[in-house]
Amino acid sequence: MTEGDRSKLARSEARTSDPGPRESRGVSGTTRDVPGGLSTMITIVAVTWKRVLRGRALWVGAVLALMPVAYAVGMRFAEVERGLRPNLFVFEQLVLSVLAPMFVASSIGEEIEDRTITYLWCRPVPRWAVLLGKLSALALIPGVLIAVSWFVGLEIGLGFGPQARSYVALFAGSVTVSIIAAGLAVLVPRHGMALTVCYMLFDAAVSNIPASIENLTVSYNVRAIAQVPSIADGDAATGAIWLGVIAAGWLGIGLWRIRRIEA
Numbered sequence: 001m002t003e004g005d006r007s008k009l010a011r012s013e014a015r016t017s018d019p020g021p022r023e024s025r026g027v028s029g030t031t032r033d034v035p036g037g038l039s040t041m042i043t044i045v046a047v048t049w050k051r052v053l054r055g056r057a058l059w060v061g062a063v064l065a066l067m068p069v070a071y072a073v074g075m076r077f078a079e080v081e082r083g084l085r086p087n088l089f090v091f092e093q094l095v096l097s098v099l100a101p102m103f104v105a106s107s108i109g110e111e112i113e114d115r116t117i118t119y120l121w122c123r124p125v126p127r128w129a130v131l132l133g134k135l136s137a138l139a140l141i142p143g144v145l146i147a148v149s150w151f152v153g154l155e156i157g158l159g160f161g162p163q164a165r166s167y168v169a170l171f172a173g174s175v176t177v178s179i180i181a182a183g184l185a186v187l188v189p190r191h192g193m194a195l196t197v198c199y200m201l202f203d204a205a206v207s208n209i210p211a212s213i214e215n216l217t218v219s220y221n222v223r224a225i226a227q228v229p230s231i232a233d234g235d236a237a238t239g240a241i242w243l244g245v246i247a248a249g250w251l252g253i254g255l256w257r258i259r260r261i262e263a
Contacts, residue, residue: 038129040126040130040133041129041132041133041136042133043133044130044133045134045136045137048133048138052103052137052138057102057103061099061102062145064099064145065095065145065148066149067091068092068153069149069153069156071087071153072084072152072153073156073157076157084158085158085228086231088154088157089150089166090231092149092150092153093170093173093204093222096142096146096173096177097177097201098197099141099146099174100139100142100174100178100180100181100196101192101197103142103178104138104178104181104182105181105182105184105185106192106193107138108131108135109185109189109190109191109193110189111134112186112189113189127258127259130258131186131254135178135182138178139174139178142178143174143175146170146171146174147170147171150167163227166226166228169222169226169239172222172240172243173221173243176218176243176246176247176250179247179250179251180200180246180247180250181196182254183251183253183254184196184199186254187253203218207220207223207233215234215238215242220233221234221242221246222239223239224236224238225240
């Protein structure tokens, strides 16, 4: 074999052994496609939902969501209707401040602490897809629980259901608080849930300050979108914009931080 033949053979073997940018080589020597961001998110969502349905957190969350309903039942027996709607809405916001951290911050923080989630980072999958997958699966749960609680509470207390925009407000608030919980869980995994609850309690207090700083709070903007009588603060469109700004800011913090955590 001439020198030219040997060089051609070497180049041919190099091309054959290179799996390319979209493939990885397994132990057996066969090649497989590297999963993309969307497929990774779908897989994470499915696995997260299985874990939630098998665990007890969903039942604990349902019990917490029944607390405003119990309040409405008490007011109905006491025949007190005045102020029930705004008081019940504020109660729902307080429960939401606990539900979202319980599902989102505790799950993400626990997996980072146990290095379960970082195991995936040793594989060729995008980190942002892992975080967004868990967030997409978990953020829906507190929103659904609060929406059901709000509907049942008003039906029992006043005999009619809430307006559609109040559903939108509570669900948007649920997603925003879930994003905040995810960001804090990535920053401080061990104390993510406690810090999120403290953050939301401070948020609720600041939302009652008659100054422009109230626009930076979730509670104020949720009330603005809902337009519940006697607690309707500000313009609904402005509240939606500020809520989006808050969510985008915390999501950016979470994605930035998760790229810097060592596997």
